[in-house]
Amino acid sequence: MYNMQRPIILKGKRVSLGVLLREDIPKVWLWYNDRDVRRYLSSPDAVFYFEDEMEWYERVKRENEKHRVFAIVENKGSSLVGIIGVHRIDHKNGHAEIGYFLSKEYWGKRYATEAVKLVLDYCFKWLNLRKVYARVYECNIASQRVLEKNGFKCVERLRKHVHIPEEGFADVLFYELFKDEWENVKNIGNNR
């Protein structure tokens, strides 16, 4: 139970993006060390100590100009289900990278698709960026689908670039979405 009420930054139909609270970190730390979640994130072999996670939280807060990290919360019940971040924010060139993960128990409910939709609103309307990009491993079909449903296009492939435990070497795919493309996707209502 949280003692503190969570400010909601962007409200969606089934999930919303809110401020990540210090009290969230124990859960985030557990999920971040879950091998099934970790497998498709950077440094899949990494093991994170609780202090690393707290340090990460402090760094994100300190470097708020470079990163924005949000709690993804269910509208019904307000449970934390995952996190989504805007990283490498580059105002001069007008772009940033997004990354996200959800606790396994919430996979398959189309929550990530809606969280990406909300974070794109934030990137294009609030940060006024021109372009948003994401990096995905070729075996991470669910994440590719989440991006494609939001209008992203795969523009580059680094072949056999990373080692994924239990799977071997995998290609890294670069996905990107320009603001005008996003506006078109929104207008034709293609991002369900």
Ligand SMILES: CC(C)(COP(=O)(O)OP(=O)(O)OC[C@H]1O[C@@H](n2cnc3c(N)ncnc32)[C@H](O)[C@@H]1OP(=O)(O)O)[C@@H](O)C(=O)NCCC(=O)NCCS
């Ligand atoms: C990737 C991740 C965020 C997806 O979250 P999610 O809420 O389950 O995703 P959604 O339900 O919004 O959408 C997943 C889509 O992929 C599809 N999908 C999932 N697994 C699939 C598979 N093996 N093959 C084909 N499609 C698949 C789903 O059917 C859905 O598409 P649909 O809406 O057209 O049916 C979640 O699995 C996760 O946290 N994974 C670990 C961390 C991670 O990989 N983060 C992203 C790094 S780039």
